[in-house]
Amino acid sequence: MKLIPRPEYMNFLKRYQDHHLIKVxxxxxxxxxxxxxxxxxxxLLHHGVMPEQIITINFEDLAYESLxxxxxxxxxxxxxxxxxxxxYIFLDEIQHVKNFEKVVDSLFIKDNADVYITGSNAYFMSGDLATLLTGRYVELSMLPLSFHEFSQGLTASMSLSEQYNAYIRGSSFPYALQFQDDSPAVEEYLSGVYNTILVKDTLRRMRSSDTMMVESLMKFLAANIGSLISPNKIANSMTSAGRKIDNKTVEKYLQGLKDSLLIYQADRFDVRGKQLLKINAKYYLVDPAFRRLLINDTGRDTGHILExxxxxxLLRRGGKVYVGQLPKGEIDFVVEKSGIREYYQVAESTLLPEVLERELKPLQSVPDQYPKYLLTLDEITPEADYDGIKKKNVLRWLLKADS
Structure with missing residues (x-):
């Protein structure tokens, strides 16, 4: 199996090696x-660390169940x-160990222990973790393969657009690359991953047995990627479709799906008022291929899939990612990091003058001088500058060839 180099993540681990912090x-x-x-x-082994200095435990391996x-x-x-x-102590999927923090704390106080842990639940690894290990850890949030990483793993020669189509039609989960020439195998693998996350990390965590209702909610979210929605709107829509549910239950299930990292929520940010808005948000899937799995409709709504x-x-590149709200209009994404703000508008194509005008208008209405980008799939005039708004080819931007 070909292993994809993921330097951003590797550099994080190297940067904190031997530092008195728990690496999460x-x-x-x-x-x-x-x-x-x-x-x-x-x-580590190639840089002088001996095998006996490394202790590795994966708690999903039955061999370590007693631990x-x-x-x-x-x-x-x-x-x-x-x-x-x-x-160097590696504890993989440590959420399976009740009171794990007592072990980690005891190792933390030892001068000769460099501790690394992983977990697959956002609530466990962020909410609980902040309380259990306050001030003693650094956290790296991982995602499946980026388009850049996926492209590095392809074995067939493809054009850039063909690589992108393979990315959104296949899967960004690393192991799925082993089946890149076998669509049924990819679908079976993706289905297995999805069902495992849904059962083990969502339903079990929520102590819910209503699999059908949570599945219906996931299908609704997949069909409405990139649309502003609220728990109340979701409840009304699902009830009208014959799946009766109230908004409080929707809120509970949404939190469970976010905690299992199946979905991400992008809140609205008032660009003029510079504050977060509580009502309505957009939801995105951790792997765009889940949309095809859930609603089997890859030929439509390609703009929201690109979004x-x-x-x-943008999450991978760091910072907080919001939906920009204007008095008249919306900016797809506002990113805040290190005191800097960036604005992004995403469109499949802006070759038609009226479409270009529509996509530029929200960015033009922002009074500040922070960077503003228009990302499109256009191959004809892929780059341009509209009074400081930089148009870029989104695939080259994803490959970091034009960042």
């Missing part, structure tokens, strides 16, 4: 957390630590 990697199941640990361990009791886990690790050397791809890429 969170991310949806099968996004590559265990693989990045493997690659990092290879890096899900925290006292047993602590004894196991202590018995294998080298007294006079730094020990989904861009949203995830």
């Amino acid at each position: 990697i969170s991310g949806v199941r099968r996004c590559g957390k265990s693989t990045i640990f493997y690659l990092y361990r290879q890096y 899900c009791e925290y006292h047993a886990l602590y004894r196991y690790i202590i018995e294998r630590m080298q007294a006079d050397k730094m020990n 989904n791809v861009v949203y995830l890429e």
